[in-house]
Amino acid sequence: MVKESKNFIEIIIDQDLEQGFDPADLCFRFPPEPNGYLHVGHVKAIVLNFELAKKYKAKINLRFDDTNPENEDQKYIDAIKENISWLGYSWDKECYASDYFQQLYDWSVQLISEDKAYVDSQSSEEIANQKGTPTEPGKNSPYRDRPTHESLSIFNDMKNGKSSPGQHVLRAKVDMSSPNMLMRDPVIYRVLDASHPRTKTDWVIFPMYDWTHGESDYIEQVSHSLCTLEFKPHRDLYNWFLDQVVDPKKIRPKQREFARLNLSHTITSKRKLLFLVESKIVEGWDDPRMPTISGLKRRGYSPEALKNFVKSAGVAKRDNIIEMSLLEFCVREDLNKKCNRMMVVQEPVKITITNLENGYNETLVVENNPEDPNAGSREMLFTKTILIERSDFMIDPPKKFFRLSVGNEVRLKGAYIIKANEVLLNENQAVTEILCTYDPKSKSGSGSEESKRKVKGTLHWVSSEKNTKVTIREYDRLFAHPSPGQFPTDKLHSILNKDSMSVHTGHAELALSKSKPGDSFQFQRKGYYIADKDSSEELLVFNKTVSLRDNWKNKHK
RNA sequence: UGGCCUAUGGUGUAACUGGCAACACGUCUGGUUUUGGUCCAGAAGAGUCUAGGUUCGAUCCCUAGUAGGCCAACCA
Numbered sequence: 079m080v081k082e083s084k085n086f087i088e089i090i091i092d093q094d095l096e097q098g099f100d101p102a103d104l105c106f107r108f109p110p111e112p113n114g115y116l117h118v119g120h121v122k123a124i125v126l127n128f129e130l131a132k133k134y135k136a137k138i139n140l141r142f143d144d145t146n147p148e149n150e151d152q153k154y155i156d157a158i159k160e161n162i163s164w165l166g167y168s169w170d171k172e173c174y175a176s177d178y179f180q181q182l183y184d185w186s187v188q189l190i191s192e193d194k195a196y197v198d199s200q201s202s203e204e205i206a207n208q209k210g211t212p213t214e215p216g217k218n219s220p221y222r223d224r225p226t227h228e229s230l231s232i233f234n235d236m237k238n239g240k241s242s243p244g245q246h247v248l249r250a251k252v253d254m255s256s257p258n259m260l261m262r263d264p265v266i267y268r269v270l271d272a273s274h275p276r277t278k279t280d281w282v283i284f285p286m287y288d289w290t291h292g293e294s295d296y297i298e299q300v301s302h303s304l305c306t307l308e309f310k311p312h313r314d315l316y317n318w319f320l321d322q323v324v325d326p327k328k329i330r331p332k333q334r335e336f337a338r339l340n341l342s343h344t345i346t347s348k349r350k351l352l353f354l355v356e357s358k359i360v361e362g363w364d365d366p367r368m369p370t371i372s373g374l375k376r377r378g379y380s381p382e383a384l385k386n387f388v389k390s391a392g393v394a395k396r397d398n399i400i401e402m403s404l405l406e407f408c409v410r411e412d413l414n415k416k417c418n419r420m421m422v423v424q425e426p427v428k429i430t431i432t433n434l435e436n437g438y439n440e441t442l443v444v445e446n447n448p449e450d451p452n453a454g455s456r457e458m459l460f461t462k463t464i465l466i467e468r469s470d471f472m473i474d475p476p477k478k479f480f481r482l483s484v485g486n487e488v489r490l491k492g493a494y495i496i497k498a499n500e501v502l503l504n505e506n507q508a509v510t511e512i513l514c515t516y517d518p519k520s521k522s523g524s525g526s527e528e529s530k531r532k533v534k535g536t537l538h539w540v541s542s543e544k545n546t547k548v549t550i551r552e553y554d555r556l557f558a559h560p561s562p563g564q565f566p567t568d569k570l571h572s573i574l575n576k577d578s579m580s581v582h583t584g585h586a587e588l589a590l591s592k593s594k595p596g597d598s599f600q601f602q603r604k605g606y607y608i609a610d611k612d613s614s615e616e617l618l619v620f621n622k623t624v625s626l627r628d629n630w631k632n633k634h635k
Numbered sequence: 636u637g638g639c640c641u642a643u644g645g646u647g648u649a650a651c652u653g654g655c656a657a658c659a660c661g662u663c664u665g666g667u668u669u670u671g672g673u674c675c676a677g678a679a680g681a682g683u684c685u686a687g688g689u690u691c692g693a694u695c696c697c698u699a700g701u702a703g704g705c706c707a708a709c710c711a
Binding site (some may be wrong): 085103109117145149159201212214256270277284286291310311335342394398404481490495538603604605621628629631 | 640646673684703
């Protein structure tokens with residue numbers, strides 16, 4: 079399985095434990111903002127937190143960081159919960175930052191009373207101008223020394239809807255000359271004219287992230303609050319806010335930061351993902367090319383594969399870009415064990431077996447999965463005319479071509495050995511039909527001497543008389559660039575892979591027609607495919623998850 | 636011209652907080668195989684950003700550089 083060496087977070091936790099922290103007090107949380115769909119980057123945060131909870135037998139909350147109603151929606155809350163459950167995790171408590179609005183408000187009043195917060199009545203531009211730059215200190219707001227009772231009164235008016243958005247904000251009184259820009263009197267409350275998915279219009283003032291997050295951790299008694307590296311500068315503020323309210327007898331949460339996961343050839347910015355959806359570059363949030371959990375699921379990636387992927391990627395503090403090949407390895411590894419095999423011919427060429435009478439048909443029994451003895455077997459129909467993959471025959475084969483050519487033998491998987499005797503071509507010299515003879519004694523599994531005969535190639539095939547047509551959608555990377563994340567949204571178009579999706583027709587063995595959306599198969603010698611929700615009674619639609627490893631193709635490219 | 640973080644094979648992560656760098660993916664051989672899949676065996680590939688220092692000994696500690704990242708939203 080995955081390596082057992084500890085990551086730096088586990089080392090920190092173990093140290094805390096050694097120093098006397100009660101293991102029963104360990105508590106984690108996964109805190110998404112419900113303003114979009116979860117993606118592969120979130121999978122890392124989910125797995126990190128939930129696996130930590132599992133390992134240390136600790137509690138873990140799912141907390142929606144719903145402090146900005148402008149882009150938040152109940153549909154995202156629902157989708158996020160569904161995604162996490164699909165990954166196989168369950169949380170102890172389902173929490174909402176909005177449930178703490180009253181507490182946060184009360185604490186804010188306390189802050190004002192203690193002269194640690196004030197109402198600023200300047201515009202956001204004015205406030206920004208006074209903020210200084212990373213190299214120059216900021217200037218105090220003219221409202222910084224506004225009398226406490228005045229701030230208290232305006233803040234109360236804000237809460238009661240008596241001020242419009244932008245008119246006043248509440249700011250923490252920290253340090254306008256701090257080298258950390260976040261400490262320069264951060265805004266902690268603003269007035270917003272938007273209906274919140276949960277509190278609706280009960281509240282018109284909304285707490286900012288920094289003021290909310292640490293206090294929410296504290297309210298929930300989260301012991302280790304894990305977030306990504308870009309929040310490192312927020313840690314000072316996180317601690318400052320905690321200092322204002324913390325009861326020393328309670329658990330004081332600790333923020334620690336890890337590097338986010340970046341996957342080569344894909345983007346994980348919610349804004350850019352939204353752009354792909356809105357500009358119709360993809361067909362929706364669950365388009366199989368999307369790195370969203372819903373997209374990954376629809377593409378055919380299993381929860382186990384995804385979890386194993388982020389576990390093998392590890393947790394550290396440096397920026398990284400993980401190669402797609404690792405993800406692909408993880409899916410193949412998982413699917414290889416679990417998927418039944420099926421035969422599907424995509425670009426067919428007809429074979430006629432000349433030493434079989436017209437109308438011949440024989441039912442063969444074929445094993446479902448050589449990796450799983452319990453997977454059983456299925457029946458396949460063998461007839462006088464069959465279909466093989468056009469690429470499995472060559473008129474003028476190169477030296478190490480193990481497949482069919484005139485004068486050569488191959489085995490039809492689960493059936494007989496055939497030999498090609500003659501090719502029929504059309505006026506364009508394209509192959510229209512291959513005439514073969516079969517070796518009747520070579521039947522698979524018959525136990526005869528001939529059935530064990532070795533031939534270099536084995537082909538998948540399907541009866542040309544009895545098969546079922548299916549639609550196959552093949553996907554490729556969405557971007558031609560290995561790190562599309564570095565491009566701004568308006569440049570994304572220029573690095574798009576125009577051929578990221580193609581649609582084909584496949585000729586499948588009859589057994590496949592029983593599949594239901596969500597069923598995954600290995601199409602023998604091709605790859606892994608999952609039946610899509612777009613399937614109908616008449617026509618099954620499959621999405622290609624990933625191809626099989628292919629040494630032959632690699633060498634000949 | 637501020638603060639903080641990071642720096643190990645192509646990629647990612649390790650190395651018992653000082654004892655001449657390991658694992659996985661990828662690549663390349665060979666074997667097995669009724670999937671050019673799987674499986675098995677093996678190989679190549681870094682001497683740990685640079686320069687000093689401490690030490691018998693440094694990927695690990697110190698100093699100074701260099702490179703990359705993050706921070707100036709009434710976003711999270």
